[in-house]
Amino acid sequence: MRHVVSVLVEDHPRVLTRITSLFARRGFNIESLAVGKTHVPGLSRISIVVLGDDRTIEQVEKQLNKLIEVIKVTDHVEPHVERELALVKVRTEGVEERLQIKEIVEAFRARPVDVGRTSSIYEVTGDPGKIEGFIAGLEPYGVLEVMRTGAVAMSRGEAVLKPRVKKEAV
Numbered sequence: 001m002r003h004v005v006s007v008l009v010e011d012h013p014r015v016l017t018r019i020t021s022l023f024a025r026r027g028f029n030i031e032s033l034a035v036g037k038t039h040v041p042g043l044s045r046i047s048i049v050v051l052g053d054d055r056t057i058e059q060v061e062k063q064l065n066k067l068i069e070v071i072k073v074t075d076h077v078e079p080h081v082e083r084e085l086a087l088v089k090v091r092t093e094g095v096e097e098r099l100q101i102k103e104i105v106e107a108f109r110a111r112p113v114d115v116g117r118t119s120s121i122y123e124v125t126g127d128p129g130k131i132e133g134f135i136a137g138l139e140p141y142g143v144l145e146v147m148r149t150g151a152v153a154m155s156r157g158e159a160v161l162k163p164r165v166k167k168e169a170v
Contacts, residue, residue: 002031003057004082004153007046007064008071011037015069019046022063028052032084032150043071047152079156085125085149087113088135091142092120101141108134119144 009015016035023030031049038045050057057075064073076082092098092115101120105112110124124134128151135146 001051001053003050003052004076004080004151005048005050005057005061006074006076006153007048008038008073009044009046010069010071011042011044012069015044015067016046018067018069019048019064022067023048023050023060026056026060026063028060032148034084034150034152036152047150049151074155076153076155080153081156082127082151082153083125084128084131084151085123086131086134087121087123087145087147088138088143089119089121089145090138091118091144092116093118097141101138104134104137108137110134 007019009019020030020033028050031051032047033049034047035044037043050060052060061073061075064070088110090101092101104110105122108124108126108130110122112120113123114121122134122138124131126134131148135143
């Protein structure tokens with residue numbers, strides 16, 4: 001089962017290494033990883049997409065919570081918003097192909113970020129299904145390159161990742 005896990009952490013060197021090592025020790029392949037600062041100085045949020053059953057993910061959450069730098073862990077099983085960004089480079093040769101590609105770009109609300117004589121790059125943002133659909137729609141024209149940011153997620157409603165009192169080092 002696919003899980004999107006958000007980890008609120010103190011923004012220190014080597015925190016990301018400690019967290020990804022924990023997943024590696026458990027034998028998990030991280031499907032995607034996104035890290036960024038939060039609105040609170042000194043805190044960052046890590047979004048990790050991983051495959052595993054509920055029981056195993058629960059054990060990983062417990063291990064993450066043992067790390068001193070980890071403030072809060074959320075496995076987004078509740079209603080949440082999930083997005084990622086992708087840049088897709090596609091072959092664009094010929095006027096007719098360009099018009100067909102333009103229709104796909106508009107249907108997915110993507111936008112051109114670089115237009116050349118033989119290739120173009122498009123930016124698309126959305127849930128993973130939308131990104132997959134956009135790439136699949138462009139496949140017949142020759143997708144040359146894809147770069148995806150990885151998923152980021154946030155709980156719907158007023159639920160927030162509130163910082164708790166920092167743990168003391170032992």
